[in-house]
Amino acid sequence: GAVVSQHPSRVICKSGTSVKIExxxxxFQATTMFWYRQFPKQSLMLMATSNEGSKATYEQGVExxxxxxxxxxxxxxxxxxxxxxxxxxxxxICSARDRVEQYFGPGTRLTxx
Amino acid sequence: DxxxxxxxxxxxxxxxxxxxxxxxxxxxxNEYVYWYRQIHSQGPQYIIHGLKNNETNEMASLIITEDRxxxxxxxxxxxxxxxxxxxCIVRVAFAGTASKxxxxxxxxxxxxx
Numbered sequence: 001g002a003v004v005s006q007h008p009s010r011v012i013c014k015s016g017t018s019v020k021i022e023x024x025x026x027x028f029q030a031t032t033m034f035w036y037r038q039f040p041k042q043s044l045m046l047m048a049t050s051n052e053g054s055k056a057t058y059e060q061g062v063e064x065x066x067x068x069x070x071x072x073x074x075x076x077x078x079x080x081x082x083x084x085x086x087x088x089x090x091x092x093i094c095s096a097r098d099r100v101e102q103y104f105g106p107g108t109r110l111t112x113x
Numbered sequence: 114d115x116x117x118x119x120x121x122x123x124x125x126x127x128x129x130x131x132x133x134x135x136x137x138x139x140x141x142x143n144e145y146v147y148w149y150r151q152i153h154s155q156g157p158q159y160i161i162h163g164l165k166n167n168e169t170n171e172m173a174s175l176i177i178t179e180d181r182x183x184x185x186x187x188x189x190x191x192x193x194x195x196x197x198x199x200x201c202i203v204r205v206a207f208a209g210t211a212s213k214x215x216x217x218x219x220x221x222x223x224x225x226x
Binding site: 004006 | 154213214219
């Protein structure tokens with residue numbers, strides 16, 4: 001089946017710094033990519049939807065200037081958490097969709113100290 | 114997309130069938146029933162989906178009632194590796210739409226010896 005990778009798998013950063021997370025579709029071209037966030041013992045919450053070459057659409061309550069999404073190609077999307085704070089510590093999961101189905105990456109555990 | 118209701122948790126003995134129910138009484142005629150699962154600290158994994166007919170694949174069976182207001186995911190011989198949170202999601206088909214996967218709280222299945 002289709003594979004979606006994320007890098008890094010886990011990252012620890014200091015408060016105030018920025019962190020970039022990459023999401024790649026390895027064997028298919030993703031027309032749309034999604035970014036989710038999951039806090040401990042909670043469900044996945046959709047943060048934003050991005051289409052290649054256009055601006056991302058953010059869900060209500062998600063700060064677009066804090067969570068920068070770039071979808072420069074059909075196989076790569078990046079999420080940059082700018083000026084990270086401890087409350088941004090979470091499990092970030094990307095998802096990529098081809099013409100038919102949606103596939104999920106393994107997730108990135110972000111810890112902000 | 115229609116809302117779903119699932120029990121928060123279930124237990125199942127290893128080797129027995131696990132039957133996970135889902136209510137989706139407001140499902141529309143063009144909405145499919147999808148099942149994903151999430152093993153701890155991993156991204157969601159697709160299991161199966163259906164529109165109105167029962168479906169079976171190598172992982173599970175999906176039984177949809179005739180009125181489509183509820184469904185049951187069946188893992189025929191549960192193993193310890195099936196311990197996960199199982200999400201039932203209803204949505205329109207992806208192709209040609211901007212449909213998003215929205216996750217509810219799911220059912221936490223614990224498979225025991």
